[in-house]
Amino acid sequence: MPAHQIAVEGLHKSYGQIEVLKGISLAANKGEVITLIGSSGSGKSTLLRCLNLLEVPSAGQLFLEGQSIKFQLRKGELVETNELRLYRASLGMVFQSFNLWRHMTAVENVTAPLIHVLKLPKAEALERAEQALQTVGLFDRKDHYPSQLSGGQQQRAAIARALAIEPKVLLFDEPTSALDPELVTEVLNVITALAEGGATMLLVTHEMRFARDVSSKVAFLEAGKIEEFGLPEQVFGAPNSERCARFVSSITH
Ligand code: ADP
Ligand code: MG
Numbered sequence: 001m002p003a004h005q006i007a008v009e010g011l012h013k014s015y016g017q018i019e020v021l022k023g024i025s026l027a028a029n030k031g032e033v034i035t036l037i038g039s040s041g042s043g044k045s046t047l048l049r050c051l052n053l054l055e056v057p058s059a060g061q062l063f064l065e066g067q068s069i070k071f072q073l074r075k076g077e078l079v080e081t082n083e084l085r086l087y088r089a090s091l092g093m094v095f096q097s098f099n100l101w102r103h104m105t106a107v108e109n110v111t112a113p114l115i116h117v118l119k120l121p122k123a124e125a126l127e128r129a130e131q132a133l134q135t136v137g138l139f140d141r142k143d144h145y146p147s148q149l150s151g152g153q154q155q156r157a158a159i160a161r162a163l164a165i166e167p168k169v170l171l172f173d174e175p176t177s178a179l180d181p182e183l184v185t186e187v188l189n190v191i192t193a194l195a196e197g198g199a200t201m202l203l204v205t206h207e208m209r210f211a212r213d214v215s216s217k218v219a220f221l222e223a224g225k226i227e228e229f230g231l232p233e234q235v236f237g238a239p240n241s242e243r244c245a246r247f248v249s250s251i252t253h
Contacts, residue, residue: 004027004029004065006062006065006168006169008026008050008062010060010061021047024060024221024226026047026229028200028217030200032200032201033199033214035202035232037218039247048093048204053071053084064091071087089165090169092163093173094171107129110129110133110157113161133160136156159191171203172205175205216231218232220241228240
């Protein structure tokens with residue numbers, strides 16, 4: 001059997017005395033979309049942030065394509081090794097708040113990590129960036145600044161930036177939660193197209209219809225643990241957990 005594209009085993013995360021993640025194990029095969037659902041504060045963002053080492057896990061192991069990811073700590077901070085940079089660059093992250101650089105155009109936003117992190121030559125970076133902007137349907141707006149783009153367009157630019165690094169896994173943390181309702185669909189359509197194109201994704205969303213359609217598997221988080229895990233039909237239609245049933249019904253009705 002081929003190795004999982006990404007996996008985490010026994011992940012714990014504490015802030016001081018408070019344990020936010022209490023032993024999470026999760027794996028995605030290549031091309032799978034795993035959606036994380038759960039109420040606010042259940043640990044979904046912390047899980048994604050530990051996966052790409054924006055946060056230091058308190059315990060547990062990360063694997064990318066079956067390789068265990070080694071990271072070093074000095075005084076509780078991650079040491080910026082080459083391995084860590086490579087690992088981070090193999091995961092594309094999209095945040096709720098877009099996180100575009102305001103003083104750069106869309107294409108400059110997409111090109112910047114290619115030049116500064118991947119160290120690509122400018123011409124190659126530009127070619128890749130334009131390709132990614134095509135993919136998200138934003139090529140005609142490539143020279144616009146974030147302030148000249150709608151929220152949906154800004155988020156599509158952020159997706160293009162994540163895509164252009166050609167990541168092994170895409171991580172999305174509530175990519176449509178900051179958008180006006182009429183702009184949600186254009187972003188969900190882009191994510192759906194990427195999923196259909198075979199991208200491996202971990203996705204936090206409150207868009208339950210979308211989650212049901214796009215997910216290979218769904219994980220319901222509750223107080224730092226995976227309380228329910230399975231096919232979308234099962235998690236949404238016939239969950240074993242009472243709390244999962246209540247959450248799903250509260251958010252879909
Ligand atoms: P979710 O994304 O599911 O809403 P989070 O992962 O953001 O949940 O948060 C899980 C819990 O961890 C919350 O109780 C939150 O207050 C706490 N938490 C998150 N980040 C920090 C931090 N940097 N310091 C202390 N507590 C934090
Ligand atoms: Mg969150």
